Amino acid sequence: MGADTEDHMEVEDHKEVKVEAVPESRLVYDGFSPDYLRIYYGRLFPYAEMYKWLSYGHDGKHPGCDASIMGRREFSFTLEHDIYIRYLSFHDVSEMEATIKSKCPHKIDIGALYNVEPAKRTAYAGGSDRVFAPVERELVFDIDMTDYDDIRTCCSGADICLKCWPLMNIAIKILDTVLREDFGFEHLLWVYSGRRGVHCWVCDARARRLSNEARSAITRYLTLYKGNENTTKKVSLTGPALHPALSRAYEICRTYFEEHILPNQELLNSEGHFEKVLELVPDESVRAQMRDRWQDNRRASVAKDGISASRWKQLKQALESKKVTPSVRRSLEEIIFSYTYPRIDIEVSKHMNHLLKAPFCIHPKTGRVCVPIDPQDCDNFDPTNVPTLAQVHSYLSPQNTM
Amino acid sequence: MEFRSKSSSVVAVKAYGGGAGKSKVSMYLVAPEADVAIEDFEQYALDRLHVLIAIEENRSRGKRAEDVEAAVMDLWRKHMRTVQSDDLLQKDVISHFVLRLVHCRTEELRRWFLEMETALFRIRFRMESPELQKAFIEEHKLPYKIISAAEFDGMKEKLAQVMRASGQGAGLVGETAFYKVPFEEVLDLVATRKVYIHQGHAYVPREQLVTIVANHFRSMLSQALVLTNRNWTAMFAAQEEDRLTPILEALSKRYLAPDYSKSASGSAVTLQELDGLAMRSFPLCMRHLYLKLQEDRHLRHGGRQQLGLFLKGIGLKLDDALAFWRGAFAPRMPAEKFDKEYAYNVRHNYGKEGKRTDYTPYSCMYIIMSSPGVGDHHGCPYRHFSPENLHAALSGMRLSPKSIDEVMEKTRGRHYQLACAATFEGAHSCQCDGINHPNQYFEQSRKFLKEQAEKATEMETDS
16 A cells, blocks of 8 residues: 555665654554553553643642632543543542543543533523633644645655654744744643644643634734645745744744755655746746756756755755846745745634643554653654554563563 | 712712823723713713714725824814813713713624724824823833833844834834833734734834724723623613613614704794794694793793703794793883893803803703603603693694594603604604604704695696
């Protein structure tokens, strides 16, 4: 199938990708089982830490704390056979632990902190000023690799590999910088989503109290990529200068583009690929010029990963030359941004009541643990080597190895 | 806000806190501590309503912002004018709070009021000097700080870059006054990357500050409106049912008829015409007063006011008015006594004495709300007469029995103005939707009769 062909290609290339990652990830599907999950919940799931995080200091041990806070936080469970329960809440950590252990949810989502206990919401509502409504909620972001499908050539859909993963690193670095430097947030938690993306939880009190409008505004501040299959240009930079946040992001994007994305995705190797890049150049003469040179070079004996790099040099030179108009020069940045700039799912971030998967869950499709990622060290994070349920089970009981 | 019913004609408004401060523009955070005469209660609100409606009209005509501003400020000065300058602020605040009451009851009213008041605030705040704007911000403890020269130097490159990037000019262009505000206050600018933000603060030029303060004003007023509605419904609606509620209802219909301070046709009414006009075109309330005046050769104060201002509204000049009243009183009062005791009042009504306010004729609302006592003949007959007396009066107007029944029915239902309209229909055999003002009745009647006369002339010349 698709994966098999890829194996085949990997062996031939023996270049950037670690081969041993692939066989292990195939074990994942065998590694997820409700029994292992039960054991995971029984012995490994970090209840105390999770509770401590979400209670934000209101853990009932000191005066002035709001004991109702945990009871008003919504959780949702996805059980076996896709049964979905919402508006769950727990009054203390032992209740949370007992419920999770007994129900053994395949997925746990964390929702907002409401004005009353979710379970009592219908009793509360009545009258225009008594509405069940969210009061606080972390600012969250969800970056999903499928949103980059139009620029990935290595995989598509739910698959990921180390060739396309650097796109996530770009997103992590840019978002982390924006959230900390521009917005002044400090308490950020980055988490692997378990399959093909990352989540960010911003937990500062100021972030938790943001209105939906504010969340939407922050997300739009971070959005550059617009459009769909019908539009050609999805990153459109107008104006004689870039906003400082974008020029700062550009440095990160450019580095990753030239070091990882360009070679990994072989963006200029074949005609099918380089035509897509040339589409973003608004100058026919430049496009024609490149086409001529690259079509001639088709048979040149340059090492494969050198082709894209050398062609990129040529394109850059043409676009940076003094002879072209400012809008053509701009397209250099547009190309780089198109292939690297973070693509955020705006719907996830916009609403306070949106539910997002909890850290340390097990992803039901991959069996991988949703582990935290250190944004300062994200380049060393390997999504293909994240512990799976099966592995974790084997660590617990070494004699029961697969 | 609290309403103490000192007497039926004075509304006492109690405050919750401090005053408005040095700035001419107010955030209307606290209700004024003042006794407000009930005429002022309505009149101030009407004046302000003129301005708010003008804002709506100007905006809907798609005028440029500068033109709207100029027009609105003109109207503001015209309508909110008072004799002493410190009264202006008082009128500003009182009128705002009355209109707040008027517009708190439904979502639609609240939304309209919020929009117009915010626009008004924005226009007025923008006209203030930078020093006053700064004082305003400090006084209300708003979290907007002007940045120091050192801070500015550190970030002016980035600020200029933002200006260029968002197409707002080729850099700073000499603008050096920047304010540091929480980014939550400028979400639009954040979303479109039109502002420089750092560590949770947005750095905005002074021009932008106006928008921010206006947005702040809007959110405060929005919350206040909800609270006002709650408080009014819970505490005052019941006790004010007969006194303030009708005024508020009327104001909420945003009916701003011409105020009839000058007669519509512009032509004066002569003394000789008065009799004929009274019989044919006066509404019942004025006709009654007129007849009583002929009969008793006297009217008490309430009646003199109600009729006197009405006459002014239909175009009776001051000299004619003086002659009219002197003549009416003459059988029971020597001219010298009239001149000594009553003439002043007539001139006062025409704005020639004292405060020199050109008083406007009373509206139906106002008349209905009055409480005529023993010996009084003013007020609204449909409200204040006994059914028998009303019936008799309507017969005196030569209404058909059918018309009279209709009028009586409306009266029983307490729809006084519809009763008056039914009277009009009976007297003129033409349709009338509703009467809001005695002078409106008069003018509609004149118009109808004129048209009738013209048609008659046409027919004569044809045949």
